[in-house]
Amino acid sequence: MALPLMDRFLQYAVAGLSAGSLYALVALGIVLIYKSTKVLNFAHGDVATLGTFAAFALLSRDHSFWIAFPAALVTGALASVLFYFGALAPAQRKGATLLGQVILTIGLALIVQGLVVYTFGTEPDRMPFPLSDSESRKVGPVYVSELALGTLGAALAACVAVYVVVQRTRLGLAMRAVSENLMAAQTLGIPTRRVLGFAWATASALGVVAGLFLAPALLLDPFFMLDPFLKGFAASVLGGLGSLPGAVAGGLLLGVAESLAGAYAGIEFKKTLAFLVILAVLLVRPEGLLGKPFKERV
Amino acid sequence: MDLVESHQEELRFARGRVVRALLIAGVAIAIAVPFSGQPAWIVRGTLIAITAIGVLGQNLLIGHTGQISFGQAGFLAIGAYTFAHVQMLPWPLALLVAGLAAAVAGVLVGFPSLRLKGPYLAIATLGFGIAVYQLLANASWLSGGRTGVAVQRPPMEWLYWQDVLLLAIFALATVNLISSYAGRAFMAVRDSEIAAEAVGVNLTRTKLLAFAVSSFYTGVHGALFAQFLGHLEPELFNLGEVLTLFVAITVGGLASIEGSIFGAAFVVLAPAVFGAARWAVPVLFGGSIIVVLVFEPGGLAGGLRKARVALEQWPFR
Numbered sequence: 001m002a003l004p005l006m007d008r009f010l011q012y013a014v015a016g017l018s019a020g021s022l023y024a025l026v027a028l029g030i031v032l033i034y035k036s037t038k039v040l041n042f043a044h045g046d047v048a049t050l051g052t053f054a055a056f057a058l059l060s061r062d063h064s065f066w067i068a069f070p071a072a073l074v075t076g077a078l079a080s081v082l083f084y085f086g087a088l089a090p091a092q093r094k095g096a097t098l099l100g101q102v103i104l105t106i107g108l109a110l111i112v113q114g115l116v117v118y119t120f121g122t123e124p125d126r127m128p129f130p131l132s133d134s135e136s137r138k139v140g141p142v143y144v145s146e147l148a149l150g151t152l153g154a155a156l157a158a159c160v161a162v163y164v165v166v167q168r169t170r171l172g173l174a175m176r177a178v179s180e181n182l183m184a185a186q187t188l189g190i191p192t193r194r195v196l197g198f199a200w201a202t203a204s205a206l207g208v209v210a211g212l213f214l215a216p217a218l219l220l221d222p223f224f225m226l227d228p229f230l231k232g233f234a235a236s237v238l239g240g241l242g243s244l245p246g247a248v249a250g251g252l253l254l255g256v257a258e259s260l261a262g263a264y265a266g267i268e269f270k271k272t273l274a275f276l277v278i279l280a281v282l283l284v285r286p287e288g289l290l291g292k293p294f295k296e297r298v
Numbered sequence: 299m300d301l302v303e304s305h306q307e308e309l310r311f312a313r314g315r316v317v318r319a320l321l322i323a324g325v326a327i328a329i330a331v332p333f334s335g336q337p338a339w340i341v342r343g344t345l346i347a348i349t350a351i352g353v354l355g356q357n358l359l360i361g362h363t364g365q366i367s368f369g370q371a372g373f374l375a376i377g378a379y380t381f382a383h384v385q386m387l388p389w390p391l392a393l394l395v396a397g398l399a400a401a402v403a404g405v406l407v408g409f410p411s412l413r414l415k416g417p418y419l420a421i422a423t424l425g426f427g428i429a430v431y432q433l434l435a436n437a438s439w440l441s442g443g444r445t446g447v448a449v450q451r452p453p454m455e456w457l458y459w460q461d462v463l464l465l466a467i468f469a470l471a472t473v474n475l476i477s478s479y480a481g482r483a484f485m486a487v488r489d490s491e492i493a494a495e496a497v498g499v500n501l502t503r504t505k506l507l508a509f510a511v512s513s514f515y516t517g518v519h520g521a522l523f524a525q526f527l528g529h530l531e532p533e534l535f536n537l538g539e540v541l542t543l544f545v546a547i548t549v550g551g552l553a554s555i556e557g558s559i560f561g562a563a564f565v566v567l568a569p570a571v572f573g574a575a576r577w578a579v580p581v582l583f584g585g586s587i588i589v590v591l592v593f594e595p596g597g598l599a600g601g602l603r604k605a606r607v608a609l610e611q612w613p614f615r
Contacts, residue, residue: 040417040420098417099364102366102420103544107591109584110581110587111584114577114581114582117576118581233421272432275426276425278422278425282421282425286413
């Protein structure tokens with residue numbers, strides 16, 4: 001390719017933005033759950049895998065995308081709502097520790113993983129998708145594939161939707177109240193369990209969106225979300241675990257940084273970058289780019 | 299619960315008749331296994347002993363000191379590969395070197411733990427574990443590339459005795475450690491860092507010690523695992539290994555020595571029972587963690603303790 005230097009840079013940056021918007025979606029879900037329930041959700045990737053496979057099952061039975069994709073979102077949301085009311089809430093009522101709650105989500109992750117392997121096998125499949133990975137459009141000086149454009153659009157739409165719900169609705173007000181102070185919210189008559197259940201459902205649906213747009217770019221197997229899930233973790237730490245805008249910024253930054261690192265510093269570096277970022281951020285500024293520093297009370 | 303009247307009594311090893319009877323039964327089973335003439339059980343027993351050493355170590359860190367760490371796969375890999383590279387030494391020495399290498403890594407990872415708490419520490423250690431995996435996968439001079447590294451493997455019976463004996467040593471060492479000043483400091487840090495500091499526990503030293511000791515155990519676990527397999531590949535040390543250790547700690551019982559051994563037995567024996575169906579193992583593991591945490595947070599060890607107390611006080615309860 002005889003691209004001028006600047007165009008080459010832009011090309012990689014745009015590719016990074018598209019990958020980064022997927023990380024941002026994953027990170028948004030992780031932060032939403034962390035902010036509302038104070039739990040690190042290790043099952044986030046697996047629930048997203050479950051939803052994506054639900055879409056795949058419907059598509060291979062010749063249903064249209066208009067049925068399959070909403071069904072996928074509902075499947076993911078249902079799985080985590082079930083988990084929240086069936087396991088997490090009872091455990092919290094019994095005074096489970098932070099560690100206990102994190103381990104509970106690991107339990108969910110293992111169960112979902114086992115069930116997906118049982119139902120769909122470990123053979124990789126190709127996921128049908130309305131947008132093509134190879135057809136590309138010329139936008140300004142760079143070429144962008146239809147899929148990457150779709151991914152960016154979906155991520156933008158999801159971010160706007162989350163913003164509107166959290167900042168502009170009564171439900172969002174309740175969510176912010178619960179996140180601020182659970183006890184006070186309960187005392188004021190906010191149905192905290194239902195609000196938290198809704199937060200889990202939304203977060204998982206966001207994860208499924210990421211899964212749906214990632215699957216056509218690679219092959220679909222039961223472990224395909226593990227890597228983006230870990231990157232989403234890195235992104236949420238980069239932006240600050242307690243900050244929704246931070247999650248989006250962290251995801252996009254990580255995506256672009258990875259793409260540029262892969263282009264200019266070598267592919268091995270690209271793979272390790274996310275984890276170096278985690279370690280560096282936690283050592284230098286543990287609260288992340290947009291998070292608030294923590295205080296501890298006795 | 300148990301009535302403990304003095305500090306001396308608290309420190310006594312295996313107090314109570316039931317506990318002593320169970321301990322003797324356990325030792326008798328461990329000695330009887332090689333004479334049963336069942337090679338499959340000798341292999342399983344060896345694997346349980348190896349795993350139990352690692353679980354004991356992680357339980358010290360996670361259960362007793364309350365530091366949530368997801369870096370076990372990294373320490374395991376460091377122990378295993380160090381052992382593979384120094385195997386020309388006599389094996390006790392090689393084992394020691396492997397453990398010490400992991401302990402040094404543990405202290406390095408422990409430094410962030412001085413600033414990070416709860417979920418942040420979990421993520422930092424997770425990043426460490428994955429970084430070690432990436433390093434091994436990319437550095438073929440360390441990991442032997444695609445062909446892997448071969449480790450000399452003694453006969454199975456020899457391994458069984460060696461590993462069961464080592465487990466006994468490590469379990470006794472853990473009993474002594476947690477009833478010493480260091481162990482009490484671990485638990486004080488877990489219960490409240492600020493309160494522990496206020497009564498004069500050195501937070502820095504205690505946390506680093508917990509990381510060093512637990513990584514030493516995990517390094518030895520890795521070395522013994524390498525010896526057991528006779529062959530090493532980076533793929534052995536992925537996130538799944540970490541999750542298995544968490545299952546063992548949770549099902550066995552947090553902060554419990556006998557629980558660590560029960561948990562190790564659980565994670566080794568459960569796949570053996572469901573050997574045919576690969577998908578069933580994660581479902582069983584996940585289901586049992588959830589059931590344990592919701593209904594009996596003390597795990598198998600906690601359940602056993604409750605059962606014993608109920609039995610001793612029958613019918614007065």
